[in-house]
Amino acid sequence: AQSVTQLDSQVPVFEEAPVELRCNYSSSVSVYLFWYVQYPNQGLQLLLKYLSGSTLVKGINGFEAEFNKSQTSFHLRKPSVHISDTAEYFCAVSDQGGSEKLVFGKGTKLTVNP
Amino acid sequence: NAGVTQTPKFRVLKTGQSMTLLCAQDMNHEYMYWYRQDPGMGLRLIHYSVGEGTTAKGEVPDGYNVSRLKKQNFLLGLESAAPSQTSVYFCASKLDHEQYFGPGTRLTVT
Numbered sequence: 001a002q003s004v005t006q007l008d009s010q011v012p013v014f015e016e017a018p019v020e021l022r023c024n025y026s027s028s029v030s031v032y033l034f035w036y037v038q039y040p041n042q043g044l045q046l047l048l049k050y051l052s053g054s055t056l057v058k059g060i061n062g063f064e065a066e067f068n069k070s071q072t073s074f075h076l077r078k079p080s081v082h083i084s085d086t087a088e089y090f091c092a093v094s095d096q097g098g099s100e101k102l103v104f105g106k107g108t109k110l111t112v113n114p
Numbered sequence: 115n116a117g118v119t120q121t122p123k124f125r126v127l128k129t130g131q132s133m134t135l136l137c138a139q140d141m142n143h144e145y146m147y148w149y150r151q152d153p154g155m156g157l158r159l160i161h162y163s164v165g166e167g168t169t170a171k172g173e174v175p176d177g178y179n180v181s182r183l184k185k186q187n188f189l190l191g192l193e194s195a196a197p198s199q200t201s202v203y204f205c206a207s208k209l210d211h212e213q214y215f216g217p218g219t220r221l222t223v224t
Contacts, residue, residue, distance in 0.1 A: 009154070032211055043118075043204060043215040044157075051211055090156060094211075099145065099164055101172065102213060104156035 002027040002093045006105035014113050015083055021076040021108045023091030032100065033074040034092040035065055038107075044090065050074065061085070086112045116140050118216035120205050126222045127195045135190040135219050137205030145208035146188040147172075148180060150201040151218075157204060163188055195223045 007022040025031065032051050036044040048059025055067040065076045074091060088107045094100040121136045137146065144165045149157040149172075159172030161180040169180045177199060179191045188207075192199060200223045206213040 004156075036215075043217045044206075045215070046212055049211065099162060099170070100208065100211060101147070101159055101162060102149075102157070103173075104149075104158070106154055106156040 002031060002095065002103045004091050004093055004103055004105035006089075006091055006108050008108050009106065010109045010111070012111045012113060013081055016080050018079050019077065019081050019085075019110065021089050021091075021110065023074045023076065023105060025072050025074065025091070025093045027072075027093060027095070030096050031093045032096060033065075033067060034094070034102070035059065035063070035074070035076050036090045036092060036104075037061075038088045038090065040087070047076070047089070081110070081112045083112050083114060085110060118205055118207055118214050120203075120216040120219050122219060123217070124220045126224065127192075128224055129196060131195050132191070132193050133195065133221075134192075135203055135205075135221075137188045137190070137216060138186055139188075139207040139214070140186060141207060141209065141214070142185070143207035143209050143214075144185070146182065147206045147208070147213065148178070148188065148190045149204045149206065150174065151204060152201050160190065160203075195221075197223045199223050 003026045005024045034049045035047040050067045058064045091105040092102045118139045147162040148160040163182040166185040203219045205216040
């Protein structure tokens, strides 16, 4: 079984500042890793995913994440945030089997202030 | 393509009533999932399906039933609603390791 820990439930930052949202996972098998974003009253949208290969993954809207197998982490970063990045961000893992059920963290609410 | 759609968008039920949530996808995906989202809990998997005619339990299946009679539809049923089932329900379908989510159904059980 997998589990995901998002270390910060809320992260307030100022516009144009860099941000890092932290995610650690636990699994006894190899996993795929994902970051999703949820804007208010909407569904989830995939930001980026790590399946294999390069540990630095680039996603949409200028976000990137780095997979660190030894630290079992998959932290999300953006060098300069905008007001429009205000949303809730979810880290998720799935096993590499057929069903690939997602296990989500509890979410990090990013608030970008002017 | 409409992607993943969910019906209804909102619903209020009284304790003990039943209802069915419909998820439809037009992408011909084999895999479909039902999640619930509660404040501070993230999303938790209720049931899932790996193809037409198949269903399987997820992390929190109690109080829910599902059916996948047609490949494009995945139905979630509540036979006797309880206040603990007040939540936002999301459906998703999967292709190539990526899950595509619907807009959600907000259900309140009073």
